[in-house]
Amino acid sequence: MKRKYLNKIILAAMILTVAFAACKKGNNPIPPIPIVYYDQADEAARPAINTVFIPASGKDSFNTTIPTQMPGLFGGDMKTSLLTLNPHYTTNLLGLTADQFIGVVSTDVLNASTTGVTSFYNGEQVLTGRNLSDDVIDVELTLVFGGPDGSANPGLTSDHVNANDKPFLPSFPYEASPW
Amino acid sequence: MKQKKIALIIGVALATTISGVIIASDHMDAPAVKNQTTDITDLYVFQGANTNNLVFVANTQGLLAPSATAAAAFDPNTLIQISIDNNGDNVEDLVIQAIYANGRMNFYGPVAPTATGLRSILEGPVTVSVPVTAYGAASPTTATSKSGIQVFAGPRDDPFFFDLNQFHAILAGKATGFNNPGSDTFAGTNVMSLVVEVPKVLLKSTGKINVWLTTRKKVS
Numbered sequence: 001m002k003r004k005y006l007n008k009i010i011l012a013a014m015i016l017t018v019a020f021a022a023c024k025k026g027n028n029p030i031p032p033i034p035i036v037y038y039d040q041a042d043e044a045a046r047p048a049i050n051t052v053f054i055p056a057s058g059k060d061s062f063n064t065t066i067p068t069q070m071p072g073l074f075g076g077d078m079k080t081s082l083l084t085l086n087p088h089y090t091t092n093l094l095g096l097t098a099d100q101f102i103g104v105v106s107t108d109v110l111n112a113s114t115t116g117v118t119s120f121y122n123g124e125q126v127l128t129g130r131n132l133s134d135d136v137i138d139v140e141l142t143l144v145f146g147g148p149d150g151s152a153n154p155g156l157t158s159d160h161v162n163a164n165d166k167p168f169l170p171s172f173p174y175e176a177s178p179w
Numbered sequence: 180m181k182q183k184k185i186a187l188i189i190g191v192a193l194a195t196t197i198s199g200v201i202i203a204s205d206h207m208d209a210p211a212v213k214n215q216t217t218d219i220t221d222l223y224v225f226q227g228a229n230t231n232n233l234v235f236v237a238n239t240q241g242l243l244a245p246s247a248t249a250a251a252a253f254d255p256n257t258l259i260q261i262s263i264d265n266n267g268d269n270v271e272d273l274v275i276q277a278i279y280a281n282g283r284m285n286f287y288g289p290v291a292p293t294a295t296g297l298r299s300i301l302e303g304p305v306t307v308s309v310p311v312t313a314y315g316a317a318s319p320t321t322a323t324s325k326s327g328i329q330v331f332a333g334p335r336d337d338p339f340f341f342d343l344n345q346f347h348a349i350l351a352g353k354a355t356g357f358n359n360p361g362s363d364t365f366a367g368t369n370v371m372s373l374v375v376e377v378p379k380v381l382l383k384s385t386g387k388i389n390v391w392l393t394t395r396k397k398v399s
Contacts (some may be wrong), residue, residue: 036260038395040297041217044205045391047339051208059209066296067269067391107269109389112224114233114379131225131234132338136204155356156349159342165366166336171228173319173331173374175236175338179245179367 040064045110047136052085052144053105055080062108071106078102085144086153092128092143093150101143132168132175137161203364204339206241216240216254217394220370221339222261224382224390227376232327235261235275237392241337243369248334249314251371253279256397259373260299263289264389265382271295273382276302277332277373283308283334284373286324289381299395327378335372366387 043063044050054062055077065073079102083089089098096104111127112118118129121139130136138158145153166176204221212218220241227234237259243251258278262271276287278301285305292302307324310334323329342361348354382388 035300037398038299038301039398040299040393041215041257041396042205042212043391044208044219044222047204047221050205051203054186063209063212064297067389072311087318091316102363107262109269109391110222110224112233112388112390113226113386114382114388115386116226118225118233118309129224129226130222132223135340137341156232157343158359159357160359160361161340161342161363164338164340165363168338172234172321172329172371172376173335175233175335175372175374176336177319178248178314178336178369 006092021167043108045108046105047104047130048140049108049167052140053081053102055081067107067109070108071103075102075106078106082144088147088152089144091148093146095148096143135162193291203341203343206339210364212394216252216257216371217396219394220337222390222392223338226389229376231379232376233334233376233379233382235390236338236358237261237277237373237375238335238337238339238370239394240371241339241368242365243337243371245367245369248369251314251334251369252286253311253332253371255279258299258395258397259376260395262391262395263382265384267387267389273370274299274302275377277330277374277375279301279311279332283310284330286328286375287395289377298398299319326381328373328381329376331372331374333372334369337368337370339365341365 050059052060054074058074058077062074079098082098082102091097092101110130113128117125118131119125120130120134120136142150142157145156168174168176196220206220207213207218220238223236225234237238240251258276261275263273264270265272271292273289273319274292275289277284279302285308287302287306290302307322307328307330309322309330310320314334319331321329321331340363342357343364345354345357345361
């Protein structure tokens, strides 16, 4: 009898516990899903800007700078790099002085047209996008080394690699299959 | 002689900057991202075969040898974000985000971000999701959203081309100019690629946009 009585108490306690737990669960809102944040690690827009113009000590911080703050934080370093690369720099094929040229490239965004032909530079379009096939390195070498008409330092204004090693596709996804 | 002098100056100036490490367009450009899934190689933005569309190509993890490409993978903790300014102030008005999960690449946007700048959240819901194309697949797997956004994710040939080795030789003062013909340092190498083709109308542009590509690491 004593044992049966004890069992009843235990059973009652269990029911109460379960009921209480259920009640507790029912009365509380579902805990919110924690917000997951992602912090910037690398940045790229126009090709080779960080690589060519940013000194070693600034490369990581350049990658974690928003575009609007780049000219103020890195414009001076970038002009120094330009004039170190080409001490005879006057203007370039776009008619830009060193200050003007750095003024353009120091905000590292890729400009693109949404209404017409896209090209990094093709003689007519200037900075209206970047095609897979655009020889962006020759453009940049010419703008850094080529002087006002692009003819200065001819050994430094083209790497004479003018196309990709595999043909691109005429339709999506455009890039060639992997090697 | 003038050219040689310039080359020498370049060599002295940049020897400390470059340190002989293979870096190129944005490949391995900075210590913190080198050999990480966050390392960007290149961004491309161009008019699609359908001229009503604009194509964004976001490439990461460069200089993958064919033998290393099967093992290369997207990282579920690395968010890849294309930021788009459509009013000329160089602040993002729209973002297109992509993040890997369980064999698929999930794309968000284009959508106005909750906050601009260095810290992002996923701007749900998912616009379109595509299985990551495996290395060696016979053809690329693509998907298209109801709004007409077409996507691809997987390894591709690195579309970047440059005689980087000769450039290094010039910087080091070992050469005075490029060779003709040059030699493409990126020949035979692959990248982990995202391709997103977007109807232009979804970009809410008045004719010109400014675009930049970032990778973002999950904050643990």
